[in-house]
Amino acid sequence: MADTPREPYVGRAMKRVEDPRLLQGIATYVDDLRLTGTLHAAFVRSPYAHARITRISTAAAKAAPGVVGVFVASDVNQACGIVPCAADMPNLKNPQHRALADGRVYFVGHAVAVVIARDAYTARDAALLVDVDYEPLPVVTDPEAAIKPGSPLTHPDLGTNVAFEWSMSTGDDAELERLFKSADRVIRQRMVHQRLTPVAIEPRGCVASYHRGEQSLTLWTSTQIPHLVRTLLPGMIGVPENKIRIVTPEVGGGFGSKLNVYIEEALCSHLAMRLHAPVKWIETRRENMSATIHGRDQIGDYEVAVKNDGTLLAIKSRTIADIGSYPQLLTPAVPTLTGLMLTGCYKYKAMRMDVTGVYTNKMSTDAYRGAGRPEATYLIERMADIVANELRMDPIRFRQMNSPTSSDFPFATACGLSYDSGDYHAALAKARRLARWNELLDTRARARKDGKLFGVGVSTYVEICALGPSKAMSAGGWEWGCVRIEFSGKATVITGSTPHGQGQETSFAQIAADRLGLPIEDVVVLHGDTNVSHYGRDTYGSRATVLGGTAIVMCIDKILAKTRTLAAHLLEVKPGDLTFEGGRFSANGKSLGWEDLAPAAYVAKNIPPGFEPGLEASSFFEPENFTFPFGTHIAAVEIDRETGETRIVKYVAVDDCGPQINPLLVAGQVQGGIAHSIGQVLFERTVYDEQGQLITGELMDYPLPRAHDIPEYVLGSTVTPSPSNPMGIKGVGEAGTIGATPTIANAVMDALYPLGVRHLDLPLTPEKIWRAIHLGEDDRGGARIPEADRSAPRYTTADVGEGALEVGNV
Amino acid sequence: MNVSITVNDQLLTHDVEPRLLLVHFLRDYCGLTGTHVGCETSICGACTVQIGGKAVKSCTLFAVQADGESVLTVEGLAGEGTLHPMQQAFWDAHGLQCGYCTPGMMMTAVQLLADTPRPTREQIAHGLKGNLCRCTGYTKIIDAVERAAGAK
Amino acid sequence: MISAPFDYHRPSSLAEALSLLARHGDDARVLAGGHSLVPAMKLRLAEPRVLVDLSRVAELRGISEKDGRIVIGAMTTHAELASSSFLAAKCPLLTETAPQIGDIQVRNKGTIGGSLAHADPAADWPPVALALDAEMEVAGPSGSRMIAAAGFFTDIMQTALRPGEVLRAIRVRPTGPSVAYVKTEQKASGFALCGVAVVVDRAANRVSVAITGIAATPFRASQVERALEGGPLTAERIGEAARVAAAGAQLLSDMHGSADYRAHLAQVNVRRAIVRASART
Structure with missing residues (x-):
């Protein structure tokens, strides 16, 4: 042990312990598994958006050499059950999506048959030999048309395309209406949040293996949620939960797309049992684009009641959520998250949101990075600009006057949430300072004088993270952890928050090493195998570090309390006389470290009375509240007036996720999140045509951001601890995506403001911008900005104050 | 048909179907699973390896096309237990999160620095055009390549 | 995805x-x-029973000069073209275009001959061949023949190559430095939404303009060329001429770009390319 106290690991920008294996190409993803005797699955999928299956001929495929079996709905659906939807949505009409299409397909990519063969190439070949006759049925693609009388139906049996209707409001709708009536103005805007494809670079995939003797199933799967899969799979395939082991080896990105239980996991499991051999399926990219969940896809009509002095009063939203053809795990919950965050970081007095979830002949939507909150932040921050513009107010001043100050926290929102802590004004002030705001406005003025289209955009945001308190979640929002001091005195940390790129092996080791006083090399973090990490709720919703990390802290607290009694016994002092520092319990000049205490605890010959042998503790951390990270992002863009191409020339992000365990990882999360926003704002969209054909079925047609699309960032942070967990941390996995989308959109719209363009829906492709500039086209429902207002400066250089004392790192 | 390919300095001969993709030759015949399949349409670059020092997408090449050639994969970048300067730079700069695109990204970056030893950040970004990453947002990847260039 | x-x-x-x-x-x-x-x-989408890989046919590779023509073997890669100092001096349109194709990996493997013979309507080499008045040297069962670029691209993914023929080389005249290739990419694929190749022949006082990506085949923008004949390349004349860039073309239209937008890009990129080329002396 070092004599001088070590600088804590927490707070240090440490490189990751998981990286060497990834860098050397010796990490194991699902597709890298090689089990003897593995059979390979390939799916036959519908090329139609909606059709009756009149005949399936599998004879040719079955006869092909190397083919073990070909299975259709009648062979497997009884054994594979219904795809689970865990969202708590009363009155959800559920079409009961099953493993394979039974008589009818209802989206392009719907699995019709599965071929099992001795190798993957043979399986693919044989899938092409399965002959399916389809009789096309009327297709539903437009969710607004779908809820009008006489529309064709996605599921004729349900009698309607309305999957659910959901409302939330501040409570008293009469008060809401009174606020709207008393408002000086009611400002309305319709916005379309386009459908997006998550595109983890590793496609999904799984390998199932059944041990007949033990009657136990092991499923290796590329998922964010091994524990939820283990809980939900029994309902599909009948193997009891305590006979199922789920393993997530390395998982190559998720972004919500792997926060689901999919038919392929159930089918491979069932077929492994049935065929007495491991069954492997690796998703093709086309399957990933067509039959893994999509995100967003809301159409909202928003109304804001405001006073002439800029005071926000109330907001209403009527939202149509195009949820695709069936509910996946959390499909109906996503728009409810939009509702929860509808008032953003503003002091609205009342809100109401009405959501209609609509079935269409498309793949399901579900949680894609941010899941409902990017939609909320985008609409609220676009509305902030639109309202400020209409009132001819500085959008920054407008935001400031309507947002709570640091003394207003905990802040009760019109949506019924209690925001834990915050200093929105400090983040805004810091972002302005880092952006060199006044210079930026000068640059804009000069550029405009030169005839250029130059815009600046600001977004303040707050998001809801660390999902969440169990009372507010469908299936438990806690997290589990376990810490064991091994005989050697080294520590094993086990988390239920299974990572897929976030770096928990490092950040959790930092937390544990500090608290145990161990060198970080002596701490190993295990995860992703339900036989090791017995329980958990996994990684999504920016929850892992807050909840999983806190569970580890609780375990360590228990171990320290227990070890203290052992150390006191061995040193023959009172427990209260001991100090614990640098991994050693000391009193009266004598001390014991883990290397002494752990063997004593396991040998258990000399232990205090009543002392349970061993040094291990597990904990469930149940949060009392969500956390509410926040920040301010600022962007500047220049638009090529001729081609409509947008270039981001400046990007500043100030995020407050509370104290940072590892600033390097925090920056990585923020930068990665902003990149998703750059894609969403400037070019990404999932396109189905009127026949329900997926046009963006390959990466040749779905543009992802590339390295040269990314600007140089200026990143900063403020640190406002959360009172709802002992480390005060808030979560940062989705902040970039939530803060950046409205920021860049606002900057583009600011650039177009002098031309009178009020609003354009995303993505702001060059063609869309060109059409707005040259053909005067706005999106549906968009009015033009009056001529007299177009030359208004909009932003001012007025001092906004420094807010709270500057903290955090830049 | 028989193909003989020198993979990471080792001559390997296998009897393969002509339609076997090079990436599957490496993964399934050579046991080198560090090279990944991402998009299958030559867009994402996760499958990038080098042939004769040049980065290529191994999902868009049949193994037979590499017959007689010398292939370098991520596993061959450095000796066992050591890291190539590019690997070290990716580690130091946090140039990876889920790690799936990383091997392909590095194989391209190594050629990029061989061609342009002192690239600007813009040159790095454009040089990595054929490699998609959905986690990092690229900034730290560019940092890593810049750092690797400085380490030379 | 596995081939047959x-x-x-x-x-x-x-x-x-x-x-x-x-x-x-x-x-x-x-x-x-x-x-x-x-x-x-x-x-x-293609299921050939037999593949004939030309990668080891040495006589199809390389860049040389013969009878006042630059001869580029069909199997020369985009990367080899991009890095050729000989071409940079003698036919810089080739070295300007090559680095704009695909990405490093694609350029290392993809060949000029493969691109021309495949005749994708959004490929980058076809307009270059057209603007340079290239000749395609074709080898076939009954010997060699030359096909002018102007007659080579017959329809979408169709060329004048006959069954059994192989594109052997591309022959072009050396040019001066006044050339340019200006491209707007289809963001996902990197192919051209609209690419414009320009050669300004100062001696002959003539401008060659060819466009890819906006129609079923690449084409020479002959109306633009005629509009610029015989006069100085002023910004005004270039701008005026560029307005007819897409005139008469059967425009492609898809989710990556409507016909309107492609026609507009053609005007912009034609103007930018001519301005850029004429500024290079």
Whole structure:
């Protein structure tokens, strides 16, 4: 042990312990598994958006050499059950999506048959030999048309395309209406949040293996949620939960797309049992684009009641959520998250949101990075600009006057949430300072004088993270952890928050090493195998570090309390006389470290009375509240007036996720999140045509951001601890995506403001911008900005104050 | 048909179907699973390896096309237990999160620095055009390549 | 995605390649760099029974000069073209265009001949060949023949190559430095939404303009060229001439760009390319 106290690991920008294996190409993803005797699955999928299956001929495929079996709905659906939807949505009409299409397909990519063969190439070949006759049925693609009388139906049996209707409001709708009536103005805007494809670079995939003797199933799967899969799979395939082991080896990105239980996991499991051999399926990219969940896809009509002095009063939203053809795990919950965050970081007095979830002949939507909150932040921050513009107010001043100050926290929102802590004004002030705001406005003025289209955009945001308190979640929002001091005195940390790129092996080791006083090399973090990490709720919703990390802290607290009694016994002092520092319990000049205490605890010959042998503790951390990270992002863009191409020339992000365990990882999360926003704002969209054909079925047609699309960032942070967990941390996995989308959109719209363009829906492709500039086209429902207002400066250089004392790192 | 390919300095001969993709030759015949399949349409670059020092997408090449050639994969970048300067730079700069695109990204970056030893950040970004990453947002990847260039 | 099975041949001479093609007839396809054909085979849009890989036919590679013409072997890669200092001096439109194709990996493997023979309507080399008035040197069972670029691209993915023929080389005249290739990319694929190749021949007082990506085949913007004939290349004249860039073209339209937008890009990129080329002296 070092004599001088070590600088804590927490707070240090440490490189990751998981990286060497990834860098050397010796990490194991699902597709890298090689089990003897593995059979390979390939799916036959519908090329139609909606059709009756009149005949399936599998004879040719079955006869092909190397083919073990070909299975259709009648062979497997009884054994594979219904795809689970865990969202708590009363009155959800559920079409009961099953493993394979039974008589009818209802989206392009719907699995019709599965071929099992001795190798993957043979399986693919044989899938092409399965002959399916389809009789096309009327297709539903437009969710607004779908809820009008006489529309064709996605599921004729349900009698309607309305999957659910959901409302939330501040409570008293009469008060809401009174606020709207008393408002000086009611400002309305319709916005379309386009459908997006998550595109983890590793496609999904799984390998199932059944041990007949033990009657136990092991499923290796590329998922964010091994524990939820283990809980939900029994309902599909009948193997009891305590006979199922789920393993997530390395998982190559998720972004919500792997926060689901999919038919392929159930089918491979069932077929492994049935065929007495491991069954492997690796998703093709086309399957990933067509039959893994999509995100967003809301159409909202928003109304804001405001006073002439800029005071926000109330907001209403009527939202149509195009949820695709069936509910996946959390499909109906996503728009409810939009509702929860509808008032953003503003002091609205009342809100109401009405959501209609609509079935269409498309793949399901579900949680894609941010899941409902990017939609909320985008609409609220676009509305902030639109309202400020209409009132001819500085959008920054407008935001400031309507947002709570640091003394207003905990802040009760019109949506019924209690925001834990915050200093929105400090983040805004810091972002302005880092952006060199006044210079930026000068640059804009000069550029405009030169005839250029130059815009600046600001977004303040707050998001809801660390999902969440169990009372507010469908299936438990806690997290589990376990810490064991091994005989050697080294520590094993086990988390239920299974990572897929976030770096928990490092950040959790930092937390544990500090608290145990161990060198970080002596701490190993295990995860992703339900036989090791017995329980958990996994990684999504920016929850892992807050909840999983806190569970580890609780375990360590228990171990320290227990070890203290052992150390006191061995040193023959009172427990209260001991100090614990640098991994050693000391009193009266004598001390014991883990290397002494752990063997004593396991040998258990000399232990205090009543002392349970061993040094291990597990904990469930149940949060009392969500956390509410926040920040301010600022962007500047220049638009090529001729081609409509947008270039981001400046990007500043100030995020407050509370104290940072590892600033390097925090920056990585923020930068990665902003990149998703750059894609969403400037070019990404999932396109189905009127026949329900997926046009963006390959990466040749779905543009992802590339390295040269990314600007140089200026990143900063403020640190406002959360009172709802002992480390005060808030979560940062989705902040970039939530803060950046409205920021860049606002900057583009600011650039177009002098031309009178009020609003354009995303993505702001060059063609869309060109059409707005040259053909005067706005999106549906968009009015033009009056001529007299177009030359208004909009932003001012007025001092906004420094807010709270500057903290955090830049 | 028989193909003989020198993979990471080792001559390997296998009897393969002509339609076997090079990436599957490496993964399934050579046991080198560090090279990944991402998009299958030559867009994402996760499958990038080098042939004769040049980065290529191994999902868009049949193994037979590499017959007689010398292939370098991520596993061959450095000796066992050591890291190539590019690997070290990716580690130091946090140039990876889920790690799936990383091997392909590095194989391209190594050629990029061989061609342009002192690239600007813009040159790095454009040089990595054929490699998609959905986690990092690229900034730290560019940092890593810049750092690797400085380490030379 | 897995290709259908096929037989693979890798001739080491052109004669051998031609005899393989003669023997297998319609069953055979020529494989160059594979960046167009292999994805098509994996998607089972192409299912040739026989592949004839030209990568080891040495006589199809390389850059040389013969009888006042630059001769580029069909199997020369985009990367080799991009890095050729000979071409940079003698025919800089080639070295300007090559780095704008695909990405490092694609340029390492993809070939100029493969691109021209595949005749994708959004490929980058076809307009370059057109603007340079290139000649395609074609080898076939009955000997060699030359096809002018102007007559080479017959329809979408169709060329004047006959069954059993192989594109052997591309011949172009050296040019001065007044050339440019200006491209707007289809963001996902990197192909051209609109690419414009321009050669300004100062001696002949003539401008050649060719456009890719906006119609079923690349084409010479002859109305633009005529509008610029005989006068100085002032910004005003260039701007005026560029307005007819897409005149008469049967415009493509898809989710990546409407016909309107492609026509507009053609005007912008034609103007920018001529301005850029004429500024290079």
